[in-house]
Amino acid sequence: QSALTQPASVSGSPGQSITISCTGTSSDVGSYNLVSWYQQHPGKAPKLMIYEVSKRPSGVSNRFSGSKSGNTASLTISGLQAEDEADYYCCSYAGSSTFVFGTGTKVTVL
Amino acid sequence: QVQLVQSGAEVKKPGASVKVSCKASGYTFTSYDINWVRQATGQGLEWMGWMNPNSGNTGYAQKFQGRVTMTRNTSISTAYMELSSLRSEDTAVYYCARVDTAMVTADYWGQGTLVTVSS
Numbered sequence: 001q002s003a004l005t006q007p008a009s010v011s012g013s014p015g016q017s018i019t020i021s022c023t024g025t026s027s028d029v030g031s032y033n034l035v036s037w038y039q040q041h042p043g044k045a046p047k048l049m050i051y052e053v054s055k056r057p058s059g060v061s062n063r064f065s066g067s068k069s070g071n072t073a074s075l076t077i078s079g080l081q082a083e084d085e086a087d088y089y090c091c092s093y094a095g096s097s098t099f100v101f102g103t104g105t106k107v108t109v110l
Numbered sequence: 111q112v113q114l115v116q117s118g119a120e121v122k123k124p125g126a127s128v129k130v131s132c133k134a135s136g137y138t139f140t141s142y143d144i145n146w147v148r149q150a151t152g153q154g155l156e157w158m159g160w161m162n163p164n165s166g167n168t169g170y171a172q173k174f175q176g177r178v179t180m181t182r183n184t185s186i187s188t189a190y191m192e193l194s195s196l197r198s199e200d201t202a203v204y205y206c207a208r209v210d211t212a213m214v215t216a217d218y219w220g221q222g223t224l225v226t227v228s229s
Contacts, residue, residue, distance in 0.1 A: 001171065003154065036215040038155070045205060045222055046147075046155065051215035089155050093214050097160050097169050099145070104154040 004029065004090055004102035011108040017078040020105045022090035023071060028100050030071040034093035037066055037075045041086045049088075050075060077107070085109045112136040114206055114220035121226045127194040130223045132206030139187035140164040143209040145216055146180065146191045148202040156202075160209065161189060196227045 005023040012018040022029065022037075029035055033053045038046035048057050050066040053073060063078045073092070077084055090102035117131040132144060146158040159170035161180040168180045179192045189206055204223045207216035 032214075034214045038216075040155075045219040046207075046216075047219075048215060048217050051213050051217075055213075057217065091155075091157075091215075097143070098171065099157045099216075101147070101155040101157055 001028075001094055001098065001100045004092060004100055006088075006090060006102040006105045008103070009106045009108065011110055012077075012080045013110045014080055014082065016080050017076060018080060018107065020075045020077075020088055020090075020107070022073040022075070022092075022102045024073075024092050024100070025071055028092040028094040029068065029073055031095070032093045033068065035066065035068060035073040036091045037064075038089045038091065039084075039086045040089065046089065080109055082109050112208065112218045114208060114218055116204075116206060116220040116223045119224040119226070121228065122196050124197055124227055124229055126196050126227075127192060128196060128225050129190055129192040130204050130206075130225070132189045132191070132220050134187045134189070134208070137208070139182075140184055143211060144180070144182070144189040145207045145209050146178075147205045147207060147216075149205070149222075150199075150202040153202075158191070158204075163189060193225075196225075198227050201225065201227045 037050040040046045053068045054066040065076045088105045094100045113135045115133045140163045145160045161168045163182045182189045206220040208218040210217045
């Protein structure tokens with residue numbers, strides 16, 4: 001199972017919106033509406049931000065939104081804030097209780 | 111509140127085995143799968159496998175087949191991940207994560223356990 005492809009880095013100014021893409025295959029992202037997104041600050045465990053493509057867990061800001069088209073999922077952060085600076089990983093269900101992660105994207109707030 | 115508390119850092123020699131524990135609290139341990147994910151320094155997240163604490167059933171990523179074993183002790187709500195034949199490339203932080211099978215996502219994570227493989 002190959003890792004999902006994400007851009008290595010994305011940056012934006014405070015208040016702007018940014019979008020992170022996550023490209024998989026017809027065996028993972030394309031087959032299931034089961035893409036999650038995780039935020040990870042340095043030295044910390046990942047935190048769930050989005051699940052089932054576009055759902056937000058309780059407590060996660062509505063500035064975070066997700067979508068999917070074909071084999072590519074996307075995470076959009078609107079109204080970018082300094083605290084959003086972190087690494088972001090997508091993760092897709094790949095069948096038979098298996099998962100595959102994306103390569104990760106470093107978000108920089110300029 | 112849901113918590114997953116992992117065992118402390120380990121230093122192992124190449125060829126040895128390591129067993130990391132993950133103690134769950136704040137929920138019914140047997141109602142959610144436990145997955146294990148690792149992250150080498152400066153690298154991305156890598157899914158290793160899953161275990162159903164109720165049945166004990168497991169599934170491993172192909173990369174780790176034959177080297178990883180995931181078990182549990184339901185009486186103390188603890189999951190274990192053992193990795194054998196360690197090599198330097200296995201140096202990483204190992205995370206356990208609770209997988210909500212309804213949401214099909216890892217909603218709670220342990221704090222991570224650093225395993226260092228060095229001669």
